Amino acid sequence: MNIYSYIQLIFNKFKLWLYSNLFICNGIKFNNVCLKKISLPDELLILIVNQIGCKNIILVNVGDYVFKGQPITKSDSINDIIMHAPTSGYISCINTNIISYSSNLEENIIYIKPDYQDKWYKRNYILDYLKYDAKFLISYIKNFGIDIFNQMIGDMNINVNKNFYINNNNNKIFFVNALTIPSYNSEVDYLLIKHTKDIIHGILILQHIYKPKKTFFIIEEDKKIEIIMFKILILQEQYDIEIKIIPKLYFPISFREIIKLFITNKIIQDLNSHACDIFINDIATIYAIKKAIINAKPVIERMLVISGNGIKKNINCLVKIGTKIDFLLSKISIISPINKLLIMNYLRFELKYITLNMFVTRNINSVVVINKNNTSIINNVQKQHLSCINCGFCIEVCPMNLLPNKLYLYSINKKHKKAKIFNIFKCIECGLCSYVCPSNIPLVEYYKTEKKEIKIILQNIQFNYDSKIRFEFKKNIINSKVLFSRNQHETKLTYNNIFKSNFNKYLYIFLQKIYKYFNKISVFKNITHLSINDNSSNLINNKYKIIVAEAVKRVKAKRILQNKK
Structure with a gap:
């Protein structure tokens, strides 16, 4: 069987077809844009995600009372995200466990027992954000648990130039990414329809921060209602936003693919989008930024899409971060959850079990509930990975034209330089290589850990270089002071002896x-x-x-x- 026919059989399960390295979706769409709010559970579990090489500092202790929106962690690292309390209550416990579906590292879990009063923490509103510069607004947004430089879809592990506002280039371009895939489109559709003005307001805030020359709103052609609503608002208020309509895409393409759609110049692989004065943010991030700046509301809730053949109807839920899965399923009236299989982010080809004791984190976007009678999907999840046989399926299916088998070998053998040479940072972590792998190797997981290790190595190199420069600078200052004192002493001696010379x-x-x-x-x-x-x-x-x-x-x-x- 030819490799293309094999791939076509795989994607026929989802009614997909291939076109120019982009996966076009035919008919997979959730028409329900209604949102169901889930009530508070008896206990909330907050996962403190730690990056490799740095840890978040916990600001609370057992028995402390926390308010809604109060920061419970802090970090000096630019990669870590500050966590906030989803509601008011007491800290009942702080444990350290290994979370299998997060990062496979020892991570802290904070248990909060709600008091059902929702007392807000002190909130500092910014009514006129035009008075503040970009540096202040970026740090302000980061304190609310939002990183505007990280792509929410596809580009989570890309190094970003955090000091972009130093560059006064006037040729900046800002892309608003409204592209969706089936497991995410209900959230984006809901925000575009129900919170259109908030999205526009968030775009204006980012325009003030980025100061772009042009702003493009990228949206798919099947979202006709959203396109009409945005066009009406833009024409009424005469905003400097240009709408770009593209065909329906299945795959969450990276910033390089988006750039190729509109810009003919080739972007260097070693550079990131922000270093090239090109900024991309998705709808969820823009909405969160508006809530943080105008309403002083941190990220304490998550919109989930619950789907699969284990339930009658797909449901969109607004859940507090830290809610347990069994409580969530009981609130949406799923009968006999014991006979169901829960898989997180199944439509992104990340086949991971989550049990009923697991809880909602910032990284969970969808939960697929499947009957245990469906043995084909269960067997795909339960397989243990074998050694690589160099079949080449992963190479053929990679939308970024990489060599996943080579990257896998370099990742397990800790050959960081070769992995970087083979453009491991160009990987957008779609999971297709893991899905088509006959040895069932979790390639994306190896790529994630390899990227984190390379980032730590680069940060250490940069830190050593900066410390060396500081040491040499201090040494030069000391030497200059010594030379100045010596010259001053010599001038005094010559001044005292000048009258004793033959000349005078x-x-x-x-x-x-x-x-x-x-x-x-x-x-x-x-x-x-x-x-x-x-x-x-x-x-x-x-x-x-x-x-x-x-x-x-x-x-x-x-x-x-x-x-x-």
Whole structure:
């Protein structure tokens, strides 16, 4: 059987067909855009996701009272996201477990027991965001648990230039990504229809941050209602937004594929979209940014799509982050959940079990409920992966024209340089290579860990380089201070010795004579002062002698008179 026919059989299960490395969807769409809000459970479990090489710092302890929207973690790393309390209540427990469907690392779980009062944490509203610069707004948005530089679909592990606002280039382009796939389109459709003005407001905020020359709103041709609504709003208010309509895409294409649709210039693979002054954000991120800036509301809820043959009707739910799956299924009236199989993000080809004890995290977007009688899907999930046989199926199906088998070998053998040379960061983690692999190898998981390890290595190299530059800069400053002090000392010595040189001989003699002359004057003054003092003392002594002599004469005269009598 030819490889193309084999791939065609695989995608016929989902009624798909291939066209120019993009997967076009025929008819897979959830028509229900209604949203069902799930009430608060008895306990919420908040997963603190840690990146490799850095950890989030927990700000709360067991027994503390937390408010709704209060930050419970902080991090100095630009990659980590701050978590907030979904509701008010008490911290009942903090445990450390390995979550199989998250990152397979030891991660902290914070247990919150709600008090059902929903007391909000202090909220700082920004009514006029035009008064603030981009740097302040980016840090403000990040404190609400939103990273505007990370793509929510497809490009989660791409290095981003965080200091983009230093570049004053006027040729920036901003893409609003409204493209969807079946497991995500209910959320996007709901936001586009029910919160159209909020999306426009979020786009205006990002225009103020990015300051782009052009803004393109990319949307699929089957969303006719959304296109009409956006066109009416843009024409009424005369916003600087241009709508681009493209065919219905099944696959969540990366920023490079979006750029190729509108820009003919080839983007260098080592650079990211933000380094090229091209910015892409999806609808959910834009809506969250508007809520953070205007309403001061962090990310504490998640919109889930619950589908599959285990339920009668697809349901869109607005769930608090940390809600358990069994509580969620009980609220949507699923009968006998014990006989059901739960698979997370099945339509993205990430076949992962989640049990009823699992809970909703920021990364879960859809849950597929399947009957256990459907053994074909269960067997695909339960298979243990074997060694690679170099069949080439993954190479043929890769939409980014990569070599997944080579990247897999470099990832397991820790050959980071070769993995980077073979463009591992160009992988958009679609999961197609893992889906068609006959050895059932979870290739995407290996790529994720390899990307994280390469990022840590690059960060360490950059840190060492920066520290070396700082050390050399300080060393140069110290050397310059030492040289300055030495030069200053030498100038003083030369200044003191300049009068003793042969060149200034006569000047030195003249100054010597002046010095002697003034010394003589001072000595003469002292001598005259002393002589005057001596003469005055002699006169005083002679005066006393005359008085005494006269007194003696009078006494002698009296005695002579007495003797005569």
